[in-house]
Amino acid sequence: MKLNENTSSHGKNKMMGNRSISLSEPVAIITSSSVVGKKEGQGPLGSLFDQVGSDDMFGAKTWEEAESALQSTAASLCIEKSGLRTEEIRYIFAGDLLGQCIASSFGLADLKRPLFGVYGACSTSALSISLGALTISSGAADKVLCVTSSHFASAEKEFRFPLEYGNQRPKSATWTVTGSGAFLLGENNTEKKRALITGITPGQIVDYGIKDSMNMGACMAPAACDVIYHHLKDFTRKPSYYDKIVTGDLGYVGKEILLQLLKEKGINIEKQHTDCGIEIYDPLLQDTNSGGSGCGCAATVLSSYLLKNLEEHQWKRILFIPTGALLSKVSFNEGNTVPGIAHALVLESPS
Amino acid sequence: MKLNENTSSHGKNKMMGNRSISLSEPVAIITSSSVVGKKEGQGPLGSLFDQVGSDDMFGAKTWEEAESALQSTAASLCIEKSGLRTEEIRYIFAGDLLGQCIASSFGLADLKRPLFGVYGACSTSALSISLGALTISSGAADKVLCVTSSHFASAEKEFRFPLEYGNQRPKSATWTVTGSGAFLLGENNTEKKRALITGITPGQIVDYGIKDSMNMGACMAPAACDVIYHHLKDFTRKPSYYDKIVTGDLGYVGKEILLQLLKEKGINIEKQHTDCGIEIYDPLLQDTNSGGSGCGCAATVLSSYLLKNLEEHQWKRILFIPTGALLSKVSFNEGNTVPGIAHALVLESPS
Numbered sequence: 001m002k003l004n005e006n007t008s009s010h011g012k013n014k015m016m017g018n019r020s021i022s023l024s025e026p027v028a029i030i031t032s033s034s035v036v037g038k039k040e041g042q043g044p045l046g047s048l049f050d051q052v053g054s055d056d057m058f059g060a061k062t063w064e065e066a067e068s069a070l071q072s073t074a075a076s077l078c079i080e081k082s083g084l085r086t087e088e089i090r091y092i093f094a095g096d097l098l099g100q101c102i103a104s105s106f107g108l109a110d111l112k113r114p115l116f117g118v119y120g121a122c123s124t125s126a127l128s129i130s131l132g133a134l135t136i137s138s139g140a141a142d143k144v145l146c147v148t149s150s151h152f153a154s155a156e157k158e159f160r161f162p163l164e165y166g167n168q169r170p171k172s173a174t175w176t177v178t179g180s181g182a183f184l185l186g187e188n189n190t191e192k193k194r195a196l197i198t199g200i201t202p203g204q205i206v207d208y209g210i211k212d213s214m215n216m217g218a219c220m221a222p223a224a225c226d227v228i229y230h231h232l233k234d235f236t237r238k239p240s241y242y243d244k245i246v247t248g249d250l251g252y253v254g255k256e257i258l259l260q261l262l263k264e265k266g267i268n269i270e271k272q273h274t275d276c277g278i279e280i281y282d283p284l285l286q287d288t289n290s291g292g293s294g295c296g297c298a299a300t301v302l303s304s305y306l307l308k309n310l311e312e313h314q315w316k317r318i319l320f321i322p323t324g325a326l327l328s329k330v331s332f333n334e335g336n337t338v339p340g341i342a343h344a345l346v347l348e349s350p351s
Numbered sequence: 352m353k354l355n356e357n358t359s360s361h362g363k364n365k366m367m368g369n370r371s372i373s374l375s376e377p378v379a380i381i382t383s384s385s386v387v388g389k390k391e392g393q394g395p396l397g398s399l400f401d402q403v404g405s406d407d408m409f410g411a412k413t414w415e416e417a418e419s420a421l422q423s424t425a426a427s428l429c430i431e432k433s434g435l436r437t438e439e440i441r442y443i444f445a446g447d448l449l450g451q452c453i454a455s456s457f458g459l460a461d462l463k464r465p466l467f468g469v470y471g472a473c474s475t476s477a478l479s480i481s482l483g484a485l486t487i488s489s490g491a492a493d494k495v496l497c498v499t500s501s502h503f504a505s506a507e508k509e510f511r512f513p514l515e516y517g518n519q520r521p522k523s524a525t526w527t528v529t530g531s532g533a534f535l536l537g538e539n540n541t542e543k544k545r546a547l548i549t550g551i552t553p554g555q556i557v558d559y560g561i562k563d564s565m566n567m568g569a570c571m572a573p574a575a576c577d578v579i580y581h582h583l584k585d586f587t588r589k590p591s592y593y594d595k596i597v598t599g600d601l602g603y604v605g606k607e608i609l610l611q612l613l614k615e616k617g618i619n620i621e622k623q624h625t626d627c628g629i630e631i632y633d634p635l636l637q638d639t640n641s642g643g644s645g646c647g648c649a650a651t652v653l654s655s656y657l658l659k660n661l662e663e664h665q666w667k668r669i670l671f672i673p674t675g676a677l678l679s680k681v682s683f684n685e686g687n688t689v690p691g692i693a694h695a696l697v698l699e700s701p702s
Contacts, residue, residue, distance in 0.1 A: 012490025
């Protein structure tokens with residue numbers, strides 16, 4: 001494989017510009033898995049997911065335990081595909097949307113491997129994969145597992161209204177994906193791999209003062225704009241360098257805002273852009289308004305649709321940018337704004 | 352400085368045993384800061400903290416905003432001490448106890464630097480410092496800031512009862528520290544440094560089936576035991592290798608359980624052991640029952656008391672093990688257990 005000219009395969013990673021990282025040796029996504037709920041299984045990507053639940057309880061008694069079951073299933077499946085034993089997973093990087101990340105705690109405890117807990121709202125898949133990749137490239141681990149999830153019912157209870165309340169959903173609202181994605185990362189010397197991670201641009205919190213938790217796309221689009229802008233600048237790349245530029249869960253409303261904000265900076269990504277929240281549901285048939293959202297949205301679309309196209313060399317490289325809205329029930333009720341954050345990963349076809 | 356014989360200063364980090372990491376080149380804690388509330392200022396370590404608030408509101412209108420103000424102040428002070436500009440901080444690693452880590456989101460947004468959000472309950476200081484150190488040792492950053500906090504009133508509201516309820520506290524209860532600690536990490540080639548990070552043992556979730564959220568020490572002691580056991584085994588060290596073995600917030604109740612559990616494994620750390628939750632308050636004068644707890648407990652005691660002794664060469668090396676209890680209001684009310692997690696850092700005197 002051709003390495004970036006500025007780096008060597010044995011050197012340290014390279015700091016690029018204001019905030020980006022070029023990995024001196026790419027980190028491999030060896031295997032991945034996606035487990036989703038019934039609604040996601042009925043959507044346009046339905047046939048690409050590894051497992052689709054027949055209901056959204058996954059054998060559990062509460063929504064929170066159902067989300068833990070999702071993570072547990074996705075993690076086990078991802079490890080199983082790799083042929084590794086669980087003991088060979090050096091570390092787990094995981095997080096979710098629930099208070100104190102309990103879906104991860106109760107979903108992954110049985111694996112009995114050291115856990116780095118992360119929280120980045122719906123940007124968590126990129127956050128966990130970034131930190132997993134850096135840990136591998138530092139030599140501190142050879143195999144790590146990155147897991148995230150969301151569940152429609154546990155998220156509605158956590159952030160908005162109990163389902164029983166039957167509140168009306170505005171057009172700008174997104175539908176939280178019931179799903180979990182798991183990714184097994186390893187060194188590039190492995191035979192089997194779905195894609196390579198070659199660059200990372202971690203994002204900062206961007207607050208445009210929006211207070212509408214029913215319009216997450218508008219809350220997160222400025223953060224996605226900021227990280228895409230810095231990424232292209234740090235690596236001196238143009239949007240056309242990528243076959244696809246894929247945001248996490250901006251939905252239809254957020255997508256329009258993102259394209260407009262980038263145009264104001266002289267950047268046009270219309271040709272390359274899509275959004276996991278747009279890909280996962282059919283808005284007319286599935287009544288999902290602006291699209292899908294949640295940690296599980298970007299994670300399951302990455303595992304099913306995006307990595308498939310990279311692995312099969314349909315695309316050479318993509319920029320993957322999960323987006324998160326930073327609010328809690330308390331911060332919202334206390335009248336705070338909903339700032340956004342987004343992290344960008346460069347993913348390439350395996351050689 | 353003498354390096355570990357198994358590593359070289361230019362090589363990658365070394366995986367040790369089942370789960371530990373030996374840093375090939377130590378990462379420096381360049382500066383640190385501690386900002387605490389009134390009660391902490393009146394405790395045995397009061398004179399060692401950088402700033403003590405006159406009330407626990409820190410100029411804010413809500414407990415949550417007060418906690419954000421704590422983080423903001425600690426972060427700014429830590430950067431100020433280093434003489435660096437905020438733009439020179441490559442990344443921030445931060446987390447707290449509140450749902451969706453909002454104390455960090457709203458406390459650190461104004462720094463406008465990329466943020467890696469982490470969640471490890473009260474073990475978060477070790478989690479953020481571990482990931483910050485690995486990021487530096489991978490070459491992906493030269494300077495990172497690690498910040499954590501807790502606030503007595505926001506934590507009681509988040510996990511137990513509103514203060515106005517005036518519930519009785521059992522003898523096993525700990526008192527959540529109102530405080531924030533910030534740590535600026537950098538490469539070892541810097542002149543100024545308080546201590547060196549030379550090893551990391553990330554911990555796994557350990558669940559002894561305890562369901563009493565008023566006895567966090569008992570919930571966390573098995574996780575502390577597990578990580579200390581693996582650390583000593585992975586590095587083939589004895590407790591006497593360390594001048595101090597310092598857990599995060601087990602308190603008096605958890606300490607006894609930890610010592611007993613380790614004795615059952617043939618390990619005696621009685622001579623070396625202390626606990627940040629025991630050091631920070633006077634239990635008789637301050638009515639703090641089992642001791643202090645919260646992310647801010649281990650973080651502020653590290654910045655004030657532990658790093659002082661390392662910097663002044665009173666101690667040569669310590670094992671620092673913040674401990675976390677993995678529960679949320681929802682998981683507790685749904686009848687779940689309270690599992691524990693703990694991460695261990697090897698901290699050494701600067702050369």
